[in-house]
Amino acid sequence: MQTPSFNSSLSAAWQDTGSLLCVGLDPEPSRFPQGFGADPEGIFGFCRAIVDATAPFASTFKPQIAYFAAHRAESALEALIEHIHTAHPGRPVILDAKRGDIGSTAEQYAIEAFERYRADAVTVSPYLGFDSISPYLEHAGRGVIVLCRTSNPGGSDLQFLDVGGRPLYEIVAEKAARDWNATGALSLVVGATFPREIARVRSCVGDMPLLIPGVGAQGGDVVATVRAGRTADGTGMMINSSRAILYADRGEGFAEAAATAARTTRDAINAARAAG
Numbered sequence: 001m002q003t004p005s006f007n008s009s010l011s012a013a014w015q016d017t018g019s020l021l022c023v024g025l026d027p028e029p030s031r032f033p034q035g036f037g038a039d040p041e042g043i044f045g046f047c048r049a050i051v052d053a054t055a056p057f058a059s060t061f062k063p064q065i066a067y068f069a070a071h072r073a074e075s076a077l078e079a080l081i082e083h084i085h086t087a088h089p090g091r092p093v094i095l096d097a098k099r100g101d102i103g104s105t106a107e108q109y110a111i112e113a114f115e116r117y118r119a120d121a122v123t124v125s126p127y128l129g130f131d132s133i134s135p136y137l138e139h140a141g142r143g144v145i146v147l148c149r150t151s152n153p154g155g156s157d158l159q160f161l162d163v164g165g166r167p168l169y170e171i172v173a174e175k176a177a178r179d180w181n182a183t184g185a186l187s188l189v190v191g192a193t194f195p196r197e198i199a200r201v202r203s204c205v206g207d208m209p210l211l212i213p214g215v216g217a218q219g220g221d222v223v224a225t226v227r228a229g230r231t232a233d234g235t236g237m238m239i240n241s242s243r244a245i246l247y248a249d250r251g252e253g254f255a256e257a258a259a260t261a262a263r264t265t266r267d268a269i270n271a272a273r274a275a276g
């Protein structure tokens with residue numbers, strides 16, 4: 001049997017959950033409620049509680065590897081992704097690792113993301129060009145999400161550089177869509193903090209999925225994001241929120257508060273989709 005593509009798993013998740021929300025998993029032990037330590041068990045326990053509480057409202061999950069590695073908690077990341085696959089099948093997991101290196105090293109990063117962690121997709125930098133991305137594409141059924149127009153203000157330092165009259169991020173979008181995407185496994189990262197750029201990227205790349213971080217803690221506008229990034233069928237976006245959901249409350253009711261924040265975000269996204 002043929003392995004389903006990342007895009008088809010993602011479309012199925014959008015349909016089955018009725019949600020474009022991606023819940024970001026950025027565990028910071030100093031912000032945990034009482035009872036969860038900074039060790040791998042505490043980090044896993046906190047993230048599992050968040051995943052189980054928010055799963056009814058999310059189509060995807062995005063753990064950020066730095067928050068696990070910083071605390072020597074890679075084992076918690078492995079266990080968490082395993083838990084998502086087992087307890088919430090059909091919810092693709094995006095490993096946010098923003099890798100970028102020469103081909104031989106990229107091969108190892110791809111094994112790390114897809115075989116060690118069993119992620120469905122991984123984020124990568126375009127800076128080293130296509131031979132730094134192609135090793136990930138050897139892994140059938142997995143997605144590769146290329147940084148294009150990031151959500152942080154400093155992203156403009158390079159991404160807005162003029163290349164023959166066009167900003168560099170648009171060249172990245174065009175290369176990803178036209179030259180690098182023979183396998184159909186690529187998506188792009190575009191920040192919710194820059195809706196005008198989301199619209200420009202969408203017009204370059206057709207229906208390619210966009211990972212859109214920046215709503216919630218970074219203040220991105222949900223309505224402007226959806227208007228700029230939706231495809232004709234009202235999907236096409238993995239809209240990520242991490243801290244605003246994870247740390248909605250520090251008390252005993254943290255998981256219920258996270259669920260409420262996830263539901264509210266999903267509903268705001270869906271209201272914007274319905275408004276057209």
Ligand SMILES: O=c1ccn([C@@H]2O[C@H](COP(=O)(O)O)[C@@H](O)[C@H]2O)c(=O)[nH]1
Pocket residue numbers: 024026064096149150151152189190191213214215216217218240241242243244
């Ligand atoms: O352009 C980018 C690319 C990745 N991120 C990541 O997304 C989350 C955002 O967290 P919030 O708490 O919702 O702000 C985080 O893991 C970033 O590393 C991004 O913000 N912008």
